[in-house]
Amino acid sequence: MGDNARIIVADDHPLFREALQQALAPTMPGVSFVEAESFESLQAAVESCEDPDLVLLDLEMPGAQGFSVLTWLRSQHPALPVVLVSATSDAAVMRRAVDLGAAGFIPKSSTVDTISEAISAVLEGEIWLPEAALALDDAQLSEDKELARKVASLTPQQFRVLDMLADGLLNKQIAAELEVSEATVKAHVTAIFRKLGVRSRTQAAVAARRIESTTRPHA
Structure with missing residues (x-):
């Protein structure tokens, strides 16, 4: 995991933002965090943060619905990896997120070790998903994948x-x-x-x- 990483944490729950930072800091020497609680503040954070390495994005970001924030980030900042963090553990949702350009999907129920592993993998250029999403049959997703492509x-x-x-x-x-x-x-x-x-x-x-x-x- 890279030192001195800059991570934007976009979530409307301040306690979760704080808990996530406290959990990750010990495993990421020199990491710095920028917080955002809405789509508007996320836009400002992305523009003002110097060379951010990663965005941790709540799926239910205030100010936009569904995957629209991910769509905006991928179109405006295609080189910036985005990992969705959500309360849902629906495997199809996770795969849909990757189809739309997310570099990973972390359920909020994940352990600190799992979150750390996921972020480390993404910072190394990999795509990270929980086992349940990786095991999902591609045939189940073909129709949704096409719709996702169109919506993207x-x-x-x-x-x-x-x-x-x-x-x-x-x-x-x-x-x-x-x-x-x-x-x-x-x-x-x-x-x-x-x-x-x-x-x-x-x-x-x-x-x-x-x-x-x-x-x-x-x-």
Whole structure:
């Protein structure tokens, strides 16, 4: 594990951020941490942190839904490894994250040794997943993988439009929420339809709900 690593810890729970840092510091000499509690503060942290080595990203980051933060990081900072940290232990969610460009996925229930092992592997350029995700049959993921590829092509703004569209909001309402013109929203919707390969708002909403369902632990 590299010395003097700079790690951005993005999670809205301050106690978890503190616990993670206390757990990792003894195994990573010289490591420094930058904290972020929302998508907005994460954007600022990535821009202000000099040569960060890794982002530890909570899957449920305030300010954006689902995988949109990961999508933004991969498009804007493709060389920066991102490891998702989440309460979910759903193997399909973990594999979906890697399909979208994550360098790893660590369940929050993991031991300190496991977290340390995962981060060490990622800093060495590897992809790290728990055994359950590695054992998942690829055939189970083929359809989801294709949808993930399409969703990964959306910009963060398009992802937000898609989420609102799935909630049944009209273009006028989406425009008001995002403080943009209706023409801009229409352009986004057209682009979303094209990228997802759908022809209606209903079909787009179904795709959005499939993505959203994978970001929640199954009952």
